[in-house]
Amino acid sequence: MASIEVEGLSVRYGEVVAVDGIDLVAEAGSVLALLGPNGAGKTSTVEALEGYRPRSAGMVRVLGLDPARDHAALTRRVGVMLQRGGVYPGMGPAEALGLFASYYRHPLDPATLLGRLGLARVARTPWRRLSGGEQQRLSLGLALVGRPEVVFLDEPTAGVDPEGRQVIRSVVAGLRDEGVCVVLTTHQLEEVERLADRVVIVDRGRVVADATPAELVTATAGHSIRFGAPPGIDTAGLGAALGAGAVEAEPGEYEVATAPTPAAIAALTAWLAERDLPLADLRAGRERLEDVFLRLIADGRSGGGG
Amino acid sequence: MRALVAQSAAELRLTLRRGESVLLTLAIPVGLLAFFSEVHVLPLPAGVHRPVQYLAPGILALAVMSTSMVSLGIATGFERQYLVLKRLGATPLGRPRLLAAKTLAVLALELVQTGVLVGVAAALGWNPGGDPAAAAGAVVLATAAFAGIGLTMAGALRAEVTLAAANGLYLVLLLVGGMVFPLSHLPGGLATVARALPSAALSGALHSSLTGGGPGGGIESWVVLAAWAVGAPLVAALGFRWE
Incomplete structure (x- = not known):
């Protein structure tokens, strides 16, 4: 059984269709990247998988469960990193990780996690005084402290300095090696090339490509x-x-x-x-992923009638 | 259980760490109690001879309002704005335990406030009497009522608006709440409106239960308190937006 199965997912906000019939499959021990321009429907898709957004149509299974109906059971097995915020502004990394650890039966050791994320030096600095990169790494840590089987990361490296990006990438690679299913959204192509086993390109709520990064490049190069x-x-x-x-x-x-x-x-x-x-x-060599991406988005818009 | 204890302790620590909330919940009540007990400028209701006799129950009521309405409302409003509430929704903590933790933290802070204020009032010559159990009951009802008002604002307004509205409401309810200025000295129409508000109902119930039949509101205060204690949390629950 795949960790995540999605068929024909649609999410509407009133008249606006944010997600318009998306199919996805993600296996344990793999990294799936949802790639697309701003407003493509990436966050709405992830939030439907997290149980935040009611879906207007389609089937969604996370670890065989329905995120809307079985939300309480899934919270013990799924880790979530929001695009921004999510931490008490007056709380430092050590305190926040310790508090979140208390929610789970077999959490990771907060001190070990602090070291792994490179946050030991700022363990007691309140969240509102951390740099953007430190805030993102703490959010990532909070998603991991409960030893999740599935992790959703919404733009994990947005606003993160190169050093922090390196830390986040190595943690994500470590998760995959431990058998965790990671779903991340991004609009950074470098991220996809380095991290993803599979990339799904989304535009205007629809899938315009679903392949490995290498396939995408060679098929079109x-x-x-x-x-x-x-x-x-x-x-x-x-x-x-x-x-x-x-x-x-x-x-x-x-x-x-x-x-x-x-x-x-x-x-x-x-x-x-x-x-x-x-x-x-x-x-004359392989086309860069960026060129492929831009062309697929352009083709999708001219062909699909948008 | 571990999560509930950890969450309650965290809520309490965060409150005590915010300078403005310590100012509001401890420094201002203690300051008002000490100042007006020693500086005899306040009008006193008939039958009360020393200001501290009137002020001590009223300031206890003020302390309850500052913690359960203002401090809780503002903190929750910012937690909503910073997406803390949304993020907690994706953890096994769950909303019932989050609400229980916030309740426990508020009650714990009220215990601290009561200890400090009773100590200061005693040092100023207050002799509490009457029925402490009835007073505790009034505090519990009032806490539910004020928390409902605070959370109604926190769940519907932007955090900055909640901050301003909660502080403004605090001042209004303080002035017409029979906490510092006796209701009997308000203009007739205003006094009638004030008697229907939870602040005057709480101070009335505390005055009558702690001074043994002082200038309290009698049964009327309890009816008003109970109505707010049911109605306000209901409104908060119906209108609360978690993100």
């Missing part, structure tokens, strides 16, 4: 060669030589619509050499 050269070269002549369309996307930035095979690259460099044109840079 390798259809063009991009290079930099002096502006104004003869793209028609180049296209004819390579047997594919060539365009100057921006002054000095060119794109040839052909797979980056060694032969195509050799023909390109030979064509430039004949004309004594310098080659500034050449990108």
Whole structure:
């Protein structure tokens, strides 16, 4: 049984449809990233899984239970990190972790957790005086102190410095290794590439892609060669030589619509050499996830009628 | 059980850590009691000769109101705004235990206040009499009533608005509550309205139970208190938005 199963989930706020028929599956010991622009429906989806939002349609199972009906039973097995806040402003990390530990039957040791999160130095500093990164790490700790089997992290690294991001990433990787099912929302692509086993791209309440990060990149990569050269070269002549369309996307930035095979690259460099044109840079490898993401969002909007 | 004890202790610690709540719940009541007991400027009801005899029950009523309405309401309003209440909803603590913990913390602070105020009043020459059990009953009813008012604001208004409204209401209820100024010295219409409010009902019940038939409100105070003790929490529960 998967830790999380969602079929046809819809969430409405009055007339506004925030989530419009989403399907998801997440297994134990895996990290699922929900990726999408602001307002895509990521938080509404996660809050329906946490039991905060009533769903207007669809089936949701977390550890085989219904988050709306079996909320009390799930609170013992699920950890939640809200996008912001959630901690008494006058309470320091040690006190907050100790208090939350008292809610659970077999909690983690708060002192150990403080060390793991790099918060030992500020253990007694009230939450309102912690930096953004320290607040996020404390929120993460509060989600973990009850030894959850499923963890929901809403934008865990938003506003976090690089060092804190490193801590959060290593904790999330540790959770996966311990068999925890982690669901995180983000709009940072770097996060997805580093952390996620599976990425679901959401836009306007719908799933526009569901794959591993590597699949997403390879399935869509390798259809063009991009290079930099002096502006104004003869793209028609180049296209004819390579047997594919060539365009100057921006002054000095060119794109040839052909797979980056060694032969195509050799023909390109030979064509430039004949004309004594310098080659500034050449990108023929895998497409960056960011390009894939932007293209999928654009395709979804033009095709789906939004 | 462990969670309830830990949560109650945390609620109490947080209250005592906030300077403004210590000022409101301890410093102001003690200050008013000591000042007006020694500086004889207040009008006194008929039959009372020393200010402390009138002030001690009234200031106890004020202390109960400051803790259960103002301090609880403001703290809960900010907890709602900072999404603490929302976050706690995703833990096994649960709403019934959270409410129980807040109740226990309020009652504990009221015990501390009572100890301090009775001590100060005794030092100023107060001789409590009457029926302490009846006084305790009035305090419990009033705590439910005031907590209902405070939580009604906390659950519906922005935290800053709750802060202002609770403090404003505190001042109004103090002035027309028979806590410092006797109701008999208010204009007739205002006194009638005041008698229907929980503050005058509590101070009336405490005056009559602690001074053995002093200027209390008699049975009327208890009816008013009981009505607020049922009605206000009901309104709070119906209108409370957790996030």
